Amino acid sequence: MFFIIGAAIAVGSVLGGYLFAGGHLNVLWQPGEFMIILGAALGGFVIANPVTVLKGTLGSFGPLLKGTRYNKASYLELLSVLYSLFKLAKTKGDLALESHVENPHESALFQNFPGFSANHHAVVFLCDYLRLLTLGTSNAHELDAIMDRELEVHHNAEHAIPNAMATVADALPALGIVAAVLGVIHTMGAITEPPEILGKLIGGALVGTFTGVLASYGFVGPMAQSLEKIMNTDARYMECMKVAIIAHMQGYAPQVSIEFARKVLDEHVRPTFQEVEETVQNLPTY
Secondary structure (H helix, E strand, O other): OHHHHHHHHHHHHHHHHHHOOOOOHHHHOOOOHEEEEHHHHHHHHHHHOHHHHHHHHOOOOOHHHHHOOHHHHHHHHHHHHHHHHHHHHHHHHHHHHHHHHOHHHHHHHHOOHHHHOOOOHHHHHHHHHHHHHHHOOOOOOHOOOHHHHHHHHHHHHHHHHHHHHHHHHHHHHHHHHHHHHHHHHHHHHOOOOOOHHHHHHHHHHHHHHHHHHHHHHHHHHHHHHHHHHHHHHHHHHHHHHHHHHHHHHOOOHHHHHHHHHHHHOOHOOOOHEEEEEEEOOOOOOO
């Protein structure tokens, strides 16, 4: 939503100011310039990045349009999931988690939290580490290090996409100059034409520079920054689970473990202690 609003503001302001100054929109329509800039940018993007990044970039437009999927309600649900699992483990032992983590999609516990269950990566992350507990892992410091490493790998893989987009944004002004130079070369070939024709050709050439700069600073650069922030919220969601699991391994009560996790959340998505307390008191027992 904010992406659409921002793009509308950018386009409306630029074109509105241009028209207000007496400009003519037909002059800005230069398909050849657009083909040079965008085609060169796309070609460089394909050359520089592996298939995983190319596919990931195509899939990133959904999150860009929708924004982050994590809000206070989703974190409240996550804390409830963690509380239910830890309470079960404290009551019946870590082995009681085995049936749930081995078949999370058939687990009555996970099915009680549809939002979390729909998050495939989060379910896999949580179940993988709870499975280690059922296998006898007891050293919280070792598991903490492993989780940090996995989160780092995931972070680097995800951020390869906005980094690649930022590289394109940096290149677009220069590609705009390339298009402008080719336009000037074309203009020099028509140097004997009357001034009104030369003026249109020169104006068309300058549209290349305009397009490259606008696309870079008005669209692609901000898109890369927005996507990076969205991915940072994904990392924070995983970090929340990590803190809770480590606290559980260190022997804390379920209420304390999820309180540790709650404390690492950003203030605007962090449920209050009272909200968490009221929610977990109404959870079913498994």
